[in-house]
Amino acid sequence: xxxxxxxxxxxxxxxxxxxxxxxxxxxxxxxxxxxxxxxxxxxxxxxxxxxxxxxxxxxxxxxxxxxxxxxxxxxxxxxxxxxxxxxxxxxxxxxxxxxxxxxxxxxxxxxxxxxxxxxxxxxxxxxxxxxxxxxxxxxxxxxxxxxxxxxx
Amino acid sequence: xxxxxxxxxxxxxxxxxxxxxxxxxxxxxxxxxxxxxxxxxxxxxxxxxxxxxxxxxxxxxxxxxxxxxxxxxxxxxxxxxxxxxxxxxxxxxxxxxxxxxxxxxxxxxxxxxxxxxxxxxxxxxxxxxxxxxxxxxxxxxxxxxxxxxxxxxxxxxxxxxxxxxxxxxxxxxxxxxxxxxxxxxxxxxxxxxxxx
Numbered sequence: 001x002x003x004x005x006x007x008x009x010x011x012x013x014x015x016x017x018x019x020x021x022x023x024x025x026x027x028x029x030x031x032x033x034x035x036x037x038x039x040x041x042x043x044x045x046x047x048x049x050x051x052x053x054x055x056x057x058x059x060x061x062x063x064x065x066x067x068x069x070x071x072x073x074x075x076x077x078x079x080x081x082x083x084x085x086x087x088x089x090x091x092x093x094x095x096x097x098x099x100x101x102x103x104x105x106x107x108x109x110x111x112x113x114x115x116x117x118x119x120x121x122x123x124x125x126x127x128x129x130x131x132x133x134x135x136x137x138x139x140x141x142x143x144x145x146x147x148x149x150x151x152x
Numbered sequence: 153x154x155x156x157x158x159x160x161x162x163x164x165x166x167x168x169x170x171x172x173x174x175x176x177x178x179x180x181x182x183x184x185x186x187x188x189x190x191x192x193x194x195x196x197x198x199x200x201x202x203x204x205x206x207x208x209x210x211x212x213x214x215x216x217x218x219x220x221x222x223x224x225x226x227x228x229x230x231x232x233x234x235x236x237x238x239x240x241x242x243x244x245x246x247x248x249x250x251x252x253x254x255x256x257x258x259x260x261x262x263x264x265x266x267x268x269x270x271x272x273x274x275x276x277x278x279x280x281x282x283x284x285x286x287x288x289x290x291x292x293x294x295x296x297x298x299x300x301x302x303x304x305x306x307x308x309x310x311x312x313x314x315x316x317x318x319x320x321x322x323x324x325x326x327x328x329x330x331x332x333x334x335x336x337x338x339x340x341x342x343x344x345x346x347x348x
Contacts, residue, residue, distance in 0.1 A: 036224055039217070039268035041261050046220040071303055077222065082328065083293050084222045085309045088302045104225045105330060111220070112303060145228025145269075146235075 024130030027055030028094060031101075033126070033140040035111060036148070038118045045118055047072070047109035047126060047140050050101040053094040060091040060131040068124055070113025077106055086110075091131060104148065120144035183348060184291075188315070188323030191286050193250065193276035196259035200248070200276050202321060208246045209324075209343050210317040214283075214292045216253035216308050217265045222329065226312050227269040232333035233340060234270055241344060242272070244319070251277040252287065252294040253308055290315050290323065316343045324348060 031050030038045045053059055064072040074092055078085045084105075092107055094100040102108050109126070111118075118124060123139040130136070192201040202210065211230065215223035230247065237245065249266045251257035254277045257265075262275025277283065287294055294310040312329030316339060324343045327336050342348060 036221075039224070040264045042217060042265070044218050044220045046224075073302055073304070075302075079329075080309075082311050082313065083309055084312050084329065085297075086219075086222070086299075086307045088299060088304075090301075104221055108221055110304070145224060146232055148225075148228065 022055045023134035024055075024059035024061075024132050025128075025134035025136040027053055027057075028059055028130070028136065029054055030128070030136065030138050031099070033138045034143050034148075035109075035118055035124050035126075035140040037120045037142050037144045038114060040117070043112070043114045045111045045114060046075075046104070047111055047124075048102045048104065049109075049138065049140070050099055051092075051094045052099040053096050056096045058093055058095055060093045061128055062091045062131050063129040064109050064126055065129065066111070066124060066126045068115050068118075069111050070115070072126070073110045073112065075108055075110045077108075079105070118142045120147065182322060183325070184323045187289060187291055188317065188321075189289055190321065191282075193278050194259060195274050195276040196263035197274070200274055202317065205246050205317075206321055207319050208244055209319060209340065211245065211247045211340065212250060212290070212315040212317065213248070213313075214250045214252050214287055214290075214294060214310060215312070216251050216310070217257050217261060218253070218304075219308065219310075222310075222312050226314065226329055227273075229331070229333045229336055230314060231269045231273075233336035234272075236333070236337050237340070241341075244344060245272070245340070247273040249273055249275045250283070250286075251275065252283050252310060253277075253296075254279060254283070291326070314339075316340065318343055318346075 029052040031052060033049035035047040036045050066072060074089050075086055076089050092100055120142050122142045124142055126138050126140055128136045128138060190202045192199055213226060247270050251262055257277055266273040266275035292311050292313060294308050296306050296308050299307050314327040315323060316325035318324040325339050327339045
């Protein structure tokens with residue numbers, strides 16, 4: 001009985017594997033990554049993107065790195081009756097089948113100690129690091145504030 | 153004769169009530185009683201006093217330059233709104249960025265930052281006690297907070313409001329964070345044209 005079942009079980013597992021073995025880097029689709037042009041004299045800015053989870057388990061963004069920054073932190077804003085409180089977050093989860101968007105006024109990548117000023121039209125290479133250890137390289141488009149206000 | 157008297161009385165009542173109404177709705181009215189008021193700050197070009205800006209609509213925003221998202225978003229939206237004004241309207245406007253982070257923001261840094269958003273925008277600051285008192289008079293809020301698990305050192309929690317001071321030096325309007333450039337423009341024009 002066991003001998004008959006075992007190969008079948010093994011086969012079933014193998015077939016099922018691709019469905020739930022996807023790493024965060026495989027499952028997450030990055031949507032419209034961009035960073036805000038830095039006003040003169042400043043070395044901090046913010047990066048934004050959407051992450052769509054095409055897999056069937058939750059993934060978490062835990063860090064980001066870029067050769068052009070001394071450090072990137074994951075932050076959010078809490079709008080507390082009109083007072084904006086910026087705070088670091090440990091991770092940014094993306095539910096299976098869901099999309100998490102980092103956008104002005106909310107979640108963002110806080111780009112710190114920027115080495116070369118960000119100029120509109122340029123691309124900034126950023127590596128996203130996920131909880132499962134997988135990584136994803138993205139290119140964020142640098143935008144001037146007049147480009148983002150067009151959407152309103 | 154009695155009819156004439158009655159008509160005269162009616163006329164008197166109606167004109168005086170129109171006069172009384174005009175007293176309240178003219179520029180003498182306090183839209184925010186007890187709020188706002190004059191102040192003097194330091195900028196790269198020297199002292200700037202609100203009382204020297206009578207005749208101009210002053211658009212004030214409290215923030216700090218190392219604020220990576222909220223301030224650029226608000227100032228960017230303000231700038232986009234200001235670009236819609238014609239030069240005659242713009243002559244009557246003075247945008248003012250008030251840094252609540254004098255520790256990190258000096259005059260030159262503020263000037264460069266403010267001009268990035270608009271060539272006419274003045275960046276100014278003062279000492280913390282003065283800024284705290286000024287902010288509370290306008291109903292703005294800011295507080296320096298140590299942020300754990302961050303190399304930011306500290307952040308400044310702050311309200312994100314554009315305060316509109318009329319040509320008479322009185323606080324006329326408050327534009328909330330997340331208002332679109334279009335809404336900001338409508339607010340500015342209301343004060344410019346005294347339509348409150």
